[in-house]
Amino acid sequence: MARRNLNDLQYFVTVAREGSFTRAAARLGITPSALSQVISALEAQLEIRLLNRTTRSVRPTVAGERLMQALGSRFDEIEQELEMLTALRDKPAGTVRITCGDLILTQTLLPKLTPVLQQYPDIQLEFDVYYGFRDIVAERFDAGIRLGGTIDKDMIAVPIGPQLRMAAVATADYFSKHGKPQSPKDLSAHNCINIRFPTHGGLYVWEFEKSGKQQNVHVTGQLIFNTTQHIVQAALQGLGIAYLPQEEFQPYLEQGLLQQVLEDWCPPFEGYYLYYPSRKQPSPAFALIIEALRWR
Incomplete structure (x- = not known):
C-alpha cells in the first residue's frame, strides 16, 4: 500500500469504530462529505466494499472488519508511542x-x-x-x-x-406511615425506588448480607430511574425506600432528612x-x- 494511503486507512478505521461518518468526521476534523469521498476512493482503489452504509448506521463488511482488526491496533500503538514522546x-x-x-x-x-x-x-x-x-x-x-x-x-x-456500605433509606414521614422494615424480606411490602442498569436493561436486585447469610430481594415500587441522583431526590420527597451506596445519602443522613434502616444487613465492600x-x-x-x- 502506497504511503499516501496511510491517512485514508486511518480515516477508514475511525469510521468503522465510530459507526458514523458524522462522528468520525468530527473526531478527524474534516467534513462528513470529504470523509465519504476518501472512503469511496479507498474502496475503488482496493476494488472491494469496506463499509455497508444505511440511513441509520455504518457497519464494516467482512472485508472491512478484517482490515479494521489488522490496522486498528497498529494505529493505536503508533498513537501511544507518539504520546510517550511527551516524556521528553x-x-x-x-x-x-x-x-x-x-x-x-x-x-x-x-x-x-x-x-x-x-x-x-x-x-x-x-x-x-x-x-x-x-x-x-x-x-x-x-x-x-x-x-x-x-x-x-x-x-x-x-x-x-x-470501602463502602450500602444504605436503605427513606424519610421519617414515610416510615411513620408505613413502618420500618426489620429484615430485607419486609421490603416486599414497601414502595421501593429502584434503578435500571443501562448496560443490560435489568432492574437492580437489592443485595443484603448478615453473619455470612445473603438475601437478595426483588423489590417493587412506583418509581424506577437510571441515575442515582434522581433516586436520592425521590427519597427526599418521601416517595419510598431507596438503596444505594451510603455516600450518596450521607449529607441528608447527617441533616436528619433521611433515616437509615437494615444497617446490620449492610456490611462493607470494596x-x-x-x-x-x-x-x-x-x-x-x-x-x-x-x-x-x-x-x-
Whole structure:
C-alpha cells in the first residue's frame, strides 16, 4: 500500500469504530462529505466494499472488519508511542479520557485532580459520565472507574477510595406511615425506588448480607430511574425506600432528612477502583493521574 494511503486507512478505521461518518468526521476534523469521498476512493482503489452504509448506521463488511482488526491496533500503538514522546518535554501533556459515574466524579476525581490540572496546564481531562459498563478498549478510553469486584481480570486496577456500605433509606414521614422494615424480606411490602442498569436493561436486585447469610430481594415500587441522583431526590420527597451506596445519602443522613434502616444487613465492600488495560503503557500525563487518585 502506497504511503499516501496511510491517512485514508486511518480515516477508514475511525469510521468503522465510530459507526458514523458524522462522528468520525468530527473526531478527524474534516467534513462528513470529504470523509465519504476518501472512503469511496479507498474502496475503488482496493476494488472491494469496506463499509455497508444505511440511513441509520455504518457497519464494516467482512472485508472491512478484517482490515479494521489488522490496522486498528497498529494505529493505536503508533498513537501511544507518539504520546510517550511527551516524556521528553519539560511538562507532561495530552488528553486523558476517563469514563465514570457522576458522584465519584464530583466527590473524588475533580477534587483530587484539580491540583494536577493547575500544575500541568498542558494536560487535558475528558470525563464520560455513564452508569453502565463501557468497553474502554473498544471506545478508546484511557481508564474507567468501577466498584471493586466488577473489573475484568485482564485489567490493572488501582484503588481510589475506602470501602463502602450500602444504605436503605427513606424519610421519617414515610416510615411513620408505613413502618420500618426489620429484615430485607419486609421490603416486599414497601414502595421501593429502584434503578435500571443501562448496560443490560435489568432492574437492580437489592443485595443484603448478615453473619455470612445473603438475601437478595426483588423489590417493587412506583418509581424506577437510571441515575442515582434522581433516586436520592425521590427519597427526599418521601416517595419510598431507596438503596444505594451510603455516600450518596450521607449529607441528608447527617441533616436528619433521611433515616437509615437494615444497617446490620449492610456490611462493607470494596470501594471504587481506576482500571485500565494491562498492556497499556501509561503516558506521563496518565501516570500523574493514577498517582493523584491512588488511595493511600
